[in-house]
Amino acid sequence: GKTKTHTAAAAAANEEEAGLGGDEKNASLLFVGTATVILDHFDRKVEESLRRDLPIITTPHAKEHLAGKGQGEAFTAVYDVDFFEDAMVDVEGAKAVIKVTGMPGKHVPPGVMGTLNDMVAAVPPTNGWMMELGYKDGDDFKCGYRIYISGDTLLVDELKEIPKRYAGENIDLMLIHLGGTTIPSPAVPLLMVTMDAEQGLGLVKLIDPDLTIPIHYEATMGLKAVHFGGGNIGRGFVAEKLHLAGYEVVFVDVMDSIIDQLQKTKEYTVTEIGAEGKKVNTITNYRAINSKIYEDDVIKEIASADLVTCAVGPNVLKFIAPVIGKGIDKRTEPKPIAVIACENAIGATDTLAGFIKDSKNTPQDRLSSINDRARFANSAIDRIVPGQKPDAGLNVEIESFYEWVVDKTPFAEHGHPDVSAIKWVDDLNPYIERKLFTVNTGHAAAAYYGYARGKKTVDEALSDSDINKLVHDCLAETSNLIVKKHGISTDEQKAYVEKIIKRISNPYLKDVVERVGRAPLRKLSRKERFVGPASQLAESGDKVDALLGAIEQAFGFVDVEGDEESAELSKILKSNGAKDVVAKVCGLEESHPLFDKILPIVEKVQKSVK
Numbered sequence: 001g002k003t004k005t006h007t008a009a010a011a012a013a014n015e016e017e018a019g020l021g022g023d024e025k026n027a028s029l030l031f032v033g034t035a036t037v038i039l040d041h042f043d044r045k046v047e048e049s050l051r052r053d054l055p056i057i058t059t060p061h062a063k064e065h066l067a068g069k070g071q072g073e074a075f076t077a078v079y080d081v082d083f084f085e086d087a088m089v090d091v092e093g094a095k096a097v098i099k100v101t102g103m104p105g106k107h108v109p110p111g112v113m114g115t116l117n118d119m120v121a122a123v124p125p126t127n128g129w130m131m132e133l134g135y136k137d138g139d140d141f142k143c144g145y146r147i148y149i150s151g152d153t154l155l156v157d158e159l160k161e162i163p164k165r166y167a168g169e170n171i172d173l174m175l176i177h178l179g180g181t182t183i184p185s186p187a188v189p190l191l192m193v194t195m196d197a198e199q200g201l202g203l204v205k206l207i208d209p210d211l212t213i214p215i216h217y218e219a220t221m222g223l224k225a226v227h228f229g230g231g232n233i234g235r236g237f238v239a240e241k242l243h244l245a246g247y248e249v250v251f252v253d254v255m256d257s258i259i260d261q262l263q264k265t266k267e268y269t270v271t272e273i274g275a276e277g278k279k280v281n282t283i284t285n286y287r288a289i290n291s292k293i294y295e296d297d298v299i300k301e302i303a304s305a306d307l308v309t310c311a312v313g314p315n316v317l318k319f320i321a322p323v324i325g326k327g328i329d330k331r332t333e334p335k336p337i338a339v340i341a342c343e344n345a346i347g348a349t350d351t352l353a354g355f356i357k358d359s360k361n362t363p364q365d366r367l368s369s370i371n372d373r374a375r376f377a378n379s380a381i382d383r384i385v386p387g388q389k390p391d392a393g394l395n396v397e398i399e400s401f402y403e404w405v406v407d408k409t410p411f412a413e414h415g416h417p418d419v420s421a422i423k424w425v426d427d428l429n430p431y432i433e434r435k436l437f438t439v440n441t442g443h444a445a446a447a448y449y450g451y452a453r454g455k456k457t458v459d460e461a462l463s464d465s466d467i468n469k470l471v472h473d474c475l476a477e478t479s480n481l482i483v484k485k486h487g488i489s490t491d492e493q494k495a496y497v498e499k500i501i502k503r504i505s506n507p508y509l510k511d512v513v514e515r516v517g518r519a520p521l522r523k524l525s526r527k528e529r530f531v532g533p534a535s536q537l538a539e540s541g542d543k544v545d546a547l548l549g550a551i552e553q554a555f556g557f558v559d560v561e562g563d564e565e566s567a568e569l570s571k572i573l574k575s576n577g578a579k580d581v582v583a584k585v586c587g588l589e590e591s592h593p594l595f596d597k598i599l600p601i602v603e604k605v606q607k608s609v610k
Contacts, residue, residue, distance in 0.1 A: 053077050057087050057100055061125050083127060083158075084165065088141070095135040099143070103128035103162060105153030107193040126152050130166075147173045148207060152181075154192070155199035155206075163206060174209035176200050223247045223418075226301050226327075228310035228320045230258040230288065232385045236396030238309050238342050240270045241404065241421035243283045250301050251288040252320075261394050262288035268393070273508045274400030295323055302327025307338045307417050310352070311381075314345040314522065321355030325362045331373040338417045339376045340406055344440060346432050346527050349378045375414065379406040379422075380432040382439050384504065386511040401503055405431040430486035433533075437478040438497060440529040441550070443504050445474045447516035448553035451560075458504055458511040471501070473546035478533045480542060518563040520554050521572075526587030530554060531594070538594040548597055555585075555605040573609045578602040 055077040056066060063080040081087050086101040105126045128151035134143040148171050153159070180196030195203065204212050225242045227234055230253040239249045251262050272279045291298045302308060308324060310317070324339070331337060339356075341348035353376040357367060383402040388395075408416045408424035416424050425431065443458065449470055450461025461467050479493045504511070523529060534547040558570035572581055581602045582588055588595045 050075075055079065057081055057089075059102070059125070059127055084161075097134055097136055097141060099130075099132040099134065099141055101130040101132070103130055103148065103151070104156075104158035105151045106156045106158065107152065107154065108191070109154055109156060128153060130162075143169070145172050146170065147175065148209065149175045150177050150195070150203060152177050152179075152194045155195055155202045159203065159206060163208070171207055171209040172211065174204070174207055174212045175215050176203060176212055178214045223307075224250065224301070224305045225307040225309060226250045226252060226298070226305045228252045228291075228308070228324075229312040230255065230262060231311065232388060232396050232398075233311040233342070233381075233383075235268065235283070235394060236270050236385050236398045237381070237383045237402065237404075238311055239286065240281055240283055241402075241419060242307070242309070243285060244281070245419040245421065247285075247307070247419075249283075249286040250305070251286060252291045252298050252301075252323075253288070254290065254292040256290065259288045259290045262286065265394055269395045271395070271397045272400040273397055273506070275506070276400070279400065291320075291323055295326075298323050299327045299330055302337065303330040304333065305337055306335075307340070307419075309340050309342055311342045313519075314343050314348055314351065317341065317343070317348065317352045318355045321352060321358070322361045324352070325356040325358075328356065328370065328374045329362060329366055335414055336371065336373055336375045338411065339374055340379050342379055342381045342404070344381070344436070346436060346532075347378055349376050352376070375410040375412075377407045377410045377416075378428050378432070379404065380428060380435045381405075382435050384443070384506075384509060384511065386509040387515045397509075399503065399506060399509060403431075403435065405435075430482075430488065433486065434482050434488065434493075434496070436529055437482060437533045438475060438493075439500050439504075440523075441478050441533065441547075442471050442475050442497075442500055443516055444523055444529055444554070445471045445550040446504060447513040448550060448557055450513040451517055452553050452556060455513055458513060458516055459507045459509065461513060462501065462505045468501075470546065470549060472497070474550050475500075477537060477542070477544060477546050481533050481537050484540075485536070514560055514563065517554075517557050517566075518560070519565045520557045520563075520569050521565040521585060524551065524554050524569075524585050531586045531588070531598075534597075535588065535592065535594045538592070538597065541593075544594070544597065548601060551598060552601045552605065555602060556608070558609060570609060573602070573606050578606060581606075 052072070052074065053076050056075055057079050058066065058081075060080040060082055063078045066075040067078045068074065079087060081100060081102040083102050083104045086099055089098040089100065091097065105128045107124070107126050129149040131147040131149065132141075132143040133145045133147075134141055136142075146166075146169065148162070177194060178197065178200045179194045180192055181194040182192050183190065200214065223246055225247040227239055227242070227249055229238075230251045234251065239251070242249050251259070253259055267282050267284045270281045270283060272281070289297050289301065302324060305327075308327075310320060312320060328337065328339075339349060339352065341352045345351070356362060356374075357370065362370065381402075381404050383404075384399040385396065386398075388397060402421070403423070404421055405423045405425055405428060406416070407426075407428040409426055416422075446458050446461045446467060449467045450456075450458060450464075453461070453464070453467065455461040455464065455467075462471065475497045479490075479497060482488055483490055483493050517523075524531060526532065526535070530547055530551050534544045534551070537544050537547075555569070555573070558566050558573065560566040569585070572584060576584065578599055579590065582595055582598050583590070586594075586598060588598070
C-alpha cells in the first residue's frame with residue numbers, strides 16, 4: 001500500500017481548531033467512509049452545512065464527486081485512499097495518531113454480472129476501512145485499538161487479503177454492514193449488493209475480531225410489520241404483499257394451532273389463481289407471537305415496527321386494540337407507526353383507532369400527542385380467498401386479482417409506508433363504497449340465492465341464469481347510487497360490474513356458498529353491503545326491489561352448520577317481533593323510508609323459521 005501521511009495530517013494541522021469531532025461547521029477533519037456519495041450516507045442537508053475547505057478522507061470515486069462540483073460548491077481538501085493505501089491523521093498537540101487504510105470491497109460479485117457492471121458502471125464501486133487509533137513512537141506508529149469497517153460489500157475473495165495483511169495483529173472491533181440489499185427492489189431481487197446474515201457470518205469467521213457490531217441494516221432489512229390475524233386473508237393477502245415489499249412480518253394471533261404452525265414452519269406458499277393459470281409465491285422472513293400468552297412481546301414489537309395491519313374481522317377490533325394501544329404508547333421512534341385495518345367494513349381503521357384511544361387503552365394525558373407515535377389510515381381491500389383444502393396447512397390459494405387502496409392523507413409530512421401493492425389516494429370513500437356495494441353485495445347475493453336453491457359454490461350459483469339476473473339487478477341498483485354519489489361514469493361502473501361478476505364466477509376458486517354467506521348479522525347491518533346502499537337509495541326515492549330480494553335471502557340464512565351468527569339470527573327471529581328485528585339487525589329507525597320495506601320481509605321469514 002501507499003502512505004499519504006502529508007495530506008490529511010498537514011491539512012489537519014493547518015486548521016484553527018485542533019482535534020476531531022464537534023459539529024460539522026467546526027470540525028477539523030471529516031472522515032467520509034462511504035462507497036460513493038449517495039443520499040443515505042451523505043445527504044444534501046449535511047453537504048450544504050459543511051465548509052468547502054473541510055478536509056475529507058474518502059474513496060477515489062467519492063472524491064471525483066465532491067471535488068468535481070461547480071465553482072463555490074466543490075470541496076477543496078478531499079484526499080482519496082484506495083485499497084490498502086493509508087492516510088495518517090495527526091492530532092495537534094498530542095502524540096495521538098489515527099491511521100486510516102482503505103480495505104477492499106465489491107457490490108457486484110465476479111462473473112458475468114461483474115463484467116457487465118464494469119462496462120456500464122450501473123452499481124458504484126465500494127470499499128471498507130481499517131481505523132487504527134494509536135500514537136507516534138519516533139518514526140514508528142503504535143496501534144492501541146483497531147477497528148475494521150466492512151463497508152457495503154459482499155463476501156468476495158478480495159476480503160481474504162485482510163487477515164493476511166494483518167496476520168498476528170489483533171482486530172478489536174468489526175463494524176459489519178448487513179442488509180442483504182437487492183436491486184432493483186426487494187420485490188424484484190435480481191442482484192444482492194450487500195451482505196446478508198449468512199455472508200456476514202462468513203466475514204466474522206474470516207476476520208475473527210474480538211467484537212462484532214452489525215450496522216447499516218435498518219433501511220434495507222429492518223422494515224417490520226406487525227400483523228394481527230394469521231388466517232387466510234392475513235397470510236394469503238396482507239402478509240404476501242408486505243413480504244414482497246421487503247417487510248419482516250410478525251404475525252399476532254390467539255389461536256394456538258395457527259401460531260404453532262407459523263413458528264415451526266419457515267415458509268409457506270400463496271398460489272394465485274386466475275384465468276391465465278397459477279402463480280406461486282413463497283413467503284419467508286416472518287415470526288409469530290401468541291398475544292394471549294406473550295402480550296409484552298407484542299408490545300415490544302409494535303414499539304419498534306414500521307406498520308401495524310390486521311385482518312381479524314370487524315367484531316374483533318375491540319379485542320386487539322388494548323395491546324396495540326400499549327405498543328403505540330411505548331414508541332420512541334421519530335417516525336409514527338402506520339396503522340391500517342384491512343377489513344371488509346367502512347372506516348374499519350377509524351373504528352380501531354376509536355378503541356385504541358379509549359381511556360382504558362391509552363392514558364388520557366397521552367392522547368394529545370398520539371399522532372406523534374401513530375397515524376391511522378382507512379383502507380379498502382378486495383381479494384377473494386376461497387375455502388382451502390383440508391390438508392393445505394399454512395399454504396393459501398387465492399384469486400390473482402386484488403385491490404388494496406389506502407388513504408394517504410394521515411401520513412402528511414412523514415410519508416406513507418413503501419408498499420408497492422397499495423394504491424394511495426387522497427379520497428378513499430369512492431373506492432370503499434364502490435368495492436363494498438359491488439364486490440361484496442354481488443358476492444353475498446350470489447351466495448344467499450345459491451344457498452336457498454341448493455347450489456354448492458358461487459360459480460355454480462351464477463351459472464344459473466335466474467340467479468345471475470337477480471345478482472345483476474342488485475348491482476344495477478347499487479351502481480345507480482355509486483354513479484350519482486361519486487361521479488363515476490355509467491360506462492365505467494358497468495364495466496366494473498361485469499369484471500366483478502366474472503371474478504366471482506371463477507370456477508377455479510370453488511368458493512362454497514356457506515363460506516361466502518357466513519356472518520349474516522354483520523352483512524345485514526346498517527352500513528353493510530345490502531342495507532347500506534338500500535338505505536341511501538330509499539332516502540332519495542330510488543328503486544331498491546332487487547336489494548330487498550337479496551335481504552330476504554340473507555334473513556333466511558339461518559342455523560347453518562359452523563356459523564354462529566346464522567344461529568344467533570335464528571334466535572333473534574324467533575324471540576323478537578318483526579319491528580324489533582329490523583331495528584336490532586338492520587339498525588334502522590321506524591321513521592326511515594327503508595324500514596317499512598324490510599318489515600314485511602322479516603314477517604315472511606319469521607313464519608318459515610321454526
